[in-house]
Structure formats: C-alpha cells, structure tokens
Amino acid sequence: MGKIAELKIAFASRDGQTITDHFGFADEYVVNGEIREVISPRRSENPHTAFAGIVDILADCDAIVAVKFGEAAVKYLKSRGKRVFQATGTIDNAQKEIMRKWGI
Secondary structure (H helix, E strand, O other): OHHHHHOOEEEEOOOOOEEOOOHHHOOEEEEOOEEEEOOOHHHOOOHHHHHHHHHHHOOOOOEEEEOOOOHHHHHHHHHOOOEEEEOOEEHHHHHHHHHHHHOO
16 A cells, blocks of 8 residues: 555546546646646646646646646656556546556
8 A cells, every 4th residue: 555655646627536627728636635726738828837837736746647638748747757647537447547557
C-alpha cells in the first residue's frame, strides 16, 4: 500500500467521480479526493501560460488524466515530468487501470 499512498494522480472531472473533460477544457482536477481549480487553456489568452499554471497547481502529482490531450499539451506535460493518460469512465476504474500499468 505504500506506493499507492505515495502516488498522486490528477483527474479532469467536473463531478468528482468521472473523467469528464479534455485537458484543454478542464477547469477542475480531482487529486486524492481534493478538488483543485485551474484556468483551462481554452479560457486563457496564452495556452502555454495556462499549461504552466496547471503544472504549478498540480506540481505534486505524478500523472494527469483527461478524456483527451492535444499534442502540444502532451509534449509540454511530459517535458515537466508528468505522466499523461487518456481515459473515460469513473475515476476509480481509471485509477485501478493506471496502477495495473505501473505494476502496483
């Protein structure tokens, strides 16, 4: 259980239970049950500034999960040490799948 407790995964979600948004449209992320608000790239005058702001807010997270990511977002997030996963459905199911992929 130690590795699971240490992992932090941010899920793009409007309801706290399902993965609901594309990375560029997400205004909220759920991290270990905590809701974190961000300024989505679509609402920002400069998407790269928005990417940096999201990474700052999710700095303690190991991975970011959304319904979809654009190529520029994936490249930027990976360059900042974040793992990126595309998923749909519930946060619980996605978290189990990610843990399986990580061998935890």
